[in-house]
Structures are given as C-alpha cells and as structure tokens.
Amino acid sequence: MMIKTLFLTVMLSSLSLSASYAQENNDKFLLNKESFEVISKDNKSNVIDVRTAKEFSEGSIGEAKNIDFLKEDFIDQMKQFDKQEPIYIFCKSGKRSAKAKQALVNEGFLQVYELDGGYTKWIEE
Template sequence: MSDACKLRRWDLLKKQLKNFSPKEFQEAIAKWPEAILIDCRTANEYQSGHLEGALNIDYLDYDFLEKMEALDPEKTYLVYCRTGRRSVRTCMLMKNSGIPTAYNLDGGLIALQAMEQVEA
C-alpha cells in the first residue's frame, strides 16, 4: 500500500466515534433538550463566545480527566471545540471511560458557523 492510500490516524480515531455534521448537531440540540453540551475549548475561548447552555470543560486544563470522570455515563453529551480536534480526543476519552452517548461536532464551531453563513 502506498503512503497516499493510508488513512491518517486522525481519521481512524473519528471512525470510532459518533460524529455529527453541523446540521445534525443543531438538530440534536433541538431534539434532545436533556443532552449536555460540552465546550472543550479553553476558558478564554469559551468566554469569547459559546453555544447557549454549554458547560466548559477545557481539554487542556490540569483537572480535565477528573471532570470527565465526574460525568454521568447515563447522560447524552454533545461535544464541540473550535475545529473538531479537541472534541474528537474528548469523545474518545469519554468512550474509553464508559460513556456510550457522546457525539462529536465534526469540524467544530468553524464548520457550524460556515454552515450558518451559507444558510443566512
């Protein structure tokens, strides 16, 4: 197999997760009001703007893992970040720690905002 045919590690990780397109993510927020939105960006990024009702759990923070362990595995989680990279990692950690219903916003807020601009 040539290098051009190999899947990137990032794509392999994403294939193991439940990923929503921006439109599906918006629909899930509306359809599942009990779902918990997690913004895994830094506190500064979160303060500059976030989705309404989102809980900020910074992927880069020293107590990130402790906060993940405190989550209820029976709940549904909708996870996002700026580009989708930190949220993929967050969802993978959630999945590996026994949280079966964590959904990643594919492309992050950038993709969501781009979709909203196209629809406007």
C-alpha cells in the same frame, strides 16, 4: 503452509472488518451542524465546549458548559455526568473534541457525540 495462509487470510479479513466497524461506529457519533443543533437542544445540560475559557468567552453554542480538555482535571469534571447519558462535545476545529471523545469513551462514557468541524464550521454556515 496452506494452514498458515488460511490463518493469515482469516486474520486479515477480521482486522479489515474490525477497522470498517470502528470507522462506521465512529461516523455514527460525528454529527453535522444540523443534527448537532437539533439533538443538543433536547439535551442542553450535556453540551460541552472543550475549548479554553478564552475561546469560550469569544462565543459558544447555546447553553454549552465550558470544560477545557487541555486542563488536567478534564476527566474529573466530566464525572459529574452520567456515563449512560449522551454527551455532545465540540472544540474549535474538531481535533481536541476527537481526543476528548476518545478520553471519555476510555472512561466508560457510552454515547459521546462530536460536532463535525467544530465551532469554526458552526459559525461559517
């Protein structure tokens, strides 16, 4: 019984640390407006607006490229970028970009930075 309790305690502690690390690591790739603006200016070619073409036509950030996350060929279009280089993404509010970021990480992209609050927050401030 003691071994089971010890094992369970170790497993729960490990899961807690993993969740904590994942959140900390996720926060590292979530940038506020100021950070996104500064960093993305140096990496113009890797700034991606994942909104629809209609949303993109209503305004975007700097020289962002429009690659719609909702289209089936999103991942295929993203393959033009080096997976080792940082990618900076945003959408309207942050929901699509969070999903896009996860899809890119699953495809092997190592540094996918996301604008916290999306374009809506960008134009508000």
